Amino acid sequence: MFESIILAGFGGQGILLAGRLLALAGMKEGKHVTWLPSYGPEMRGGTANCMVIISNEPIGSPIVTFPNTLFIFNQPSLEKFLPKLLPGGLLIYDSSLVNYNSSRKDIDLVAIPATRLSVDIGDQRVANLIMLGAYVARKGFPSTEKMLSALKETLGEKKASMFEINERAFRKGLTYGKEA
Amino acid sequence: MAEKLLMKGNEVLAEAAVRAGCRYFFGYPITPQNEIPEYMSWRLPEVGGVYLQAESEVAAINMVFGAAGAGARVLISSSGPGISLMQEGISYIAAAELPCVIINVSRGGPGLGGILPAQSDYFQATRGGGHGDYHLIVLAPHTLQEAFDLTVLAFDLADKYRNPVMIYADGFIGQMMEPVELRDPIDLSTLPPKPWAITGAKGRERNLIKTLYLEGDKLEAHNFRLKRKYDEIVRNEVRYELYMMDDADFAIAAYGTSARIAKTAVKVLRDKGIKVGVIRPITLFPFPYSVYESFANQLKYILVVEMSMGQLIYDVEYSVKGKVPVGLLPHAGGIAPTHEEIVSRILERVESRGDQR
Amino acid sequence: MKLVFSRPKSMFDRQTHYCPGCGHGIVHRIIGEVIDELDIRERTVGVAPVGCAVLIYDYINCDMYEAAHGRAPAVATGCKRVHPDLIVFTYQGDGDLASIGISEIIHAANRGEKITTIFINNAVYGMTGGQMAPTTLPGQRTTTSPSGRTPDKEGYPIKICEMLSILDGSAYIARGSLASPQKILQVKRYIKKAFETQIKGLGFSLVEVLSMCPTNWGLPPAKAQKWVEERMEALYPIGEFKMPKEG
Numbered sequence: 151m152f153e154s155i156i157l158a159g160f161g162g163q164g165i166l167l168a169g170r171l172l173a174l175a176g177m178k179e180g181k182h183v184t185w186l187p188s189y190g191p192e193m194r195g196g197t198a199n200c201m202v203i204i205s206n207e208p209i210g211s212p213i214v215t216f217p218n219t220l221f222i223f224n225q226p227s228l229e230k231f232l233p234k235l236l237p238g239g240l241l242i243y244d245s246s247l248v249n250y251n252s253s254r255k256d257i258d259l260v261a262i263p264a265t266r267l268s269v270d271i272g273d274q275r276v277a278n279l280i281m282l283g284a285y286v287a288r289k290g291f292p293s294t295e296k297m298l299s300a301l302k303e304t305l306g307e308k309k310a311s312m313f314e315i316n317e318r319a320f321r322k323g324l325t326y327g328k329e330a
Numbered sequence: 331m332a333e334k335l336l337m338k339g340n341e342v343l344a345e346a347a348v349r350a351g352c353r354y355f356f357g358y359p360i361t362p363q364n365e366i367p368e369y370m371s372w373r374l375p376e377v378g379g380v381y382l383q384a385e386s387e388v389a390a391i392n393m394v395f396g397a398a399g400a401g402a403r404v405l406i407s408s409s410g411p412g413i414s415l416m417q418e419g420i421s422y423i424a425a426a427e428l429p430c431v432i433i434n435v436s437r438g439g440p441g442l443g444g445i446l447p448a449q450s451d452y453f454q455a456t457r458g459g460g461h462g463d464y465h466l467i468v469l470a471p472h473t474l475q476e477a478f479d480l481t482v483l484a485f486d487l488a489d490k491y492r493n494p495v496m497i498y499a500d501g502f503i504g505q506m507m508e509p510v511e512l513r514d515p516i517d518l519s520t521l522p523p524k525p526w527a528i529t530g531a532k533g534r535e536r537n538l539i540k541t542l543y544l545e546g547d548k549l550e551a552h553n554f555r556l557k558r559k560y561d562e563i564v565r566n567e568v569r570y571e572l573y574m575m576d577d578a579d580f581a582i583a584a585y586g587t588s589a590r591i592a593k594t595a596v597k598v599l600r601d602k603g604i605k606v607g608v609i610r611p612i613t614l615f616p617f618p619y620s621v622y623e624s625f626a627n628q629l630k631y632i633l634v635v636e637m638s639m640g641q642l643i644y645d646v647e648y649s650v651k652g653k654v655p656v657g658l659l660p661h662a663g664g665i666a667p668t669h670e671e672i673v674s675r676i677l678e679r680v681e682s683r684g685d686q687r
Numbered sequence: 688m689k690l691v692f693s694r695p696k697s698m699f700d701r702q703t704h705y706c707p708g709c710g711h712g713i714v715h716r717i718i719g720e721v722i723d724e725l726d727i728r729e730r731t732v733g734v735a736p737v738g739c740a741v742l743i744y745d746y747i748n749c750d751m752y753e754a755a756h757g758r759a760p761a762v763a764t765g766c767k768r769v770h771p772d773l774i775v776f777t778y779q780g781d782g783d784l785a786s787i788g789i790s791e792i793i794h795a796a797n798r799g800e801k802i803t804t805i806f807i808n809n810a811v812y813g814m815t816g817g818q819m820a821p822t823t824l825p826g827q828r829t830t831t832s833p834s835g836r837t838p839d840k841e842g843y844p845i846k847i848c849e850m851l852s853i854l855d856g857s858a859y860i861a862r863g864s865l866a867s868p869q870k871i872l873q874v875k876r877y878i879k880k881a882f883e884t885q886i887k888g889l890g891f892s893l894v895e896v897l898s899m900c901p902t903n904w905g906l907p908p909a910k911a912q913k914w915v916e917e918r919m920e921a922l923y924p925i926g927e928f929k930m931p932k933e934g
Contacts, residue, residue: 170507173336173507183507185506186507187505189361189505210592210593211590211591211669212587212590215668356765382764384761386790388758388761388790389758389764389790390761392754392755392758392761392762393762394765395752395755395758395761395765396734396752396761396762396769397766397768397769400766400769402769422754422755528732528751528770529773530729530770531728531729531749531750532729533729536748537750537751538750538753540744540751540752541753
């Protein structure tokens with residue numbers, strides 16, 4: 151497998167964390183992984199994105215120019231990154247915030263109202279986990295077990311109390327993704 | 331085998347230093363290396379060390395002079411503009427033959443430039459950087475595992491040659507995450523003694539750490555002594571990687587992140603049947619001149635890929651001495667070369683030149 | 688016969704390279720005597736400046752560094768942090784400390800770095816040949832203020848003791864003068880107290896010494912000493928500016 155992923159949205163939407171969780175779960179699956187954040191002027195401008203590669207082979211460039219999976223958390227990111235998504239690629243977007251207005255038909259599309267669902271759960275900050283759930287539902291990878299183990303490890307002891315709500319969000323995305 | 335951890339490059343560099351026995355860090359914040367001082371500020375006290383945020387890079391490097399002179403394993407890190415401010419101190423450290431490790435998580439210049447990754451401090455790193463005749467040993471990791479391993483090696487080389495060693499990383503290496511296997515911490519008691527260090531003149535002649543030689547013949551002798559040391563480093567410490575070079579007609583010369591990108595390009599090109607490889611310097615000083623030279627007769631073309639405007643190419647051209655054409659793919663300002671660009675540059679060459687030399 | 692005068696044990700048996708009437712030799716000797724009296728030679732570390740006194744390590748027999756211009760407090764900090772039990776002092780002139788090294792000295796003092804600084808103020812750059820220093824007096828002629836320092840153009844003399852005294856990290860700050868034997872004895876008391884402040888771990892200590900540079904002032908030694916008393920002390924009052932708060 152060679153998964154080249156871009157996750158993009160506003161700062162504060164947990165974009166970097168979602169990318170880290172994917173990379174960590176990928177590592178736990180025995181794959182080679184890289185994670186690369188944007189830390190430049192964009193970060194200061196309130197948008198955030200990161201690039202994740204999960205691969206069977208050692209990874210050369212950690213830079214993703216043309217992703218085969220795109221997580222989109224806001225409208226400007228859709229406009230910026232959709233043209234770069236490879237044909238046959240997967241687009242997962244938060245349909246509570248993003249209006250899909252492209253005519254592209256050569257991609258796999260998952261629209262999930264992640265923000266609305268996260269409000270139902272009780273914390274808007276977990277929309278990122280809902281998106282990840284939808285991804286795992288679509289790809290069957292990484293396993294739920296590895297994703298939750300990555301979540302537990304990343305939250306650590308300090309934020310252990312956040313595990314339960316994040317797990318609920320992940321499972322919600324998983325269910326939604328399977329039904330979609 | 332130890333468990334692999336997913337870590338950020340800057341944290342890998344910091345943890346590697348701690349495990350290599352570094353107990354002192356002096357620094358000043360600058361992007362994109364801030365995770366190093368942040369990490370050290372909690373990690374060093376944990377192992378009985380000292381983290382001190384200096385008032386400037388100028389002060390920080392002179393604190394390193396003091397701590398290295400006192401016999402400690404000591405680390406300092408910065409990026410472009412901060413490394414420039416340290417050049418005075420680095421020259422003194424090299425002149426006084428004090429061991430220390432300097433990390434440059436480099437960003438784009440000149441001037442304030444930007445905070446995005448670049449490799450534009452190559453000349454500064456490999457030619458000394460400050461005033462006077464001297465060299466740093468310069469190590470350029472291209473993965474985070476290598477960043478860990480080379481940082482540990484850096485402390486050993488620094489002590490062995492009593493010379494400052496620079497880890498020349500770039501912003502990508504500093505900011506990215508990748509699985510890393512951390513080696514066990516060294517046993518500090520196994521480190522060789524430093525009889526020259528400042529420890530208080532108890533029961534011995536006093537020690538003096540100085541760089542002033544007013545008489546010309548004494549200064550020249552000092553310079554010759556340093557040169558003999560650099561020559562020894564050149565003989566012993568050249569490190570490089572040959573990636574798919576055995577049957578290569580074309581080579582890409584690149585280090586650090588550029589070399590990773592080049593490897594991706596090689597895979598794509600090999601799938602198209604083009605015999606291409608990468609010659610990657612791991613030590614930028616000493617540079618693997620003879621390695622490039624040894625391939626000069628085999629190769630039709632060398633493409634130098636660097637995140638700078640043509641610095642590495644000087645050393646590549648010096649190596650092959652006109653025996654093979656050398657081209658340049660430069661980028662700057664945080665724009666990394668893409669493997670697609672590299673592929674098309676090599677393809678252009680394949681098509682336009684055929685098999686001609 | 689009773690021995691009434693001898694070289695301090697912590698000094699090398701060597702003639703200094705300083706000009707006749709220069710104050711450095713006097714202060715070197717005071718430091719040697721203080722190190723002897725406190726019996727700390729084997730755990731004392733000196734940091735030499737850039738300037739005439741760079742060769743202080745040729746005279747004082749303890750572990751020593753030679754620092755870059757102005758950076759002695761940073762070098763001393765690095766050493767002291769590695770070896771907190773050593774007694775670390777810097778010896779710096781006015782160009783070194785009050786001009787190029789002003790940042791390093793202020794921050795070392797402000798951190799309460801447990802080091803001792805001996806600051807020689809002779810109102811001129813000595814080694815480079817008599818150029819204007821940050822401490823040069825208004826009206827004083829130097830090779831780079833040939834018609835005399837004018838505050839309007841070159842600014843005012845900088846008062847280090849006054850500045851450093853207000854920092855929370857400084858523990859003992861004093862200014863003495865080499866203008867007379869009595870004042871030289873006072874300087875010795877100050878320097879001893881500065882070292883004691885460090886030994887007790889009470890914080891940063893500094894003694895400024897108003898000193899003569901007959902060569903660059905163009906004055907014979909005796910007149911130079913008088914100039915210190917009449918002109919320099921008028922601008923730079925001597926005395927103790929800040930006393931350590933005992934544990």
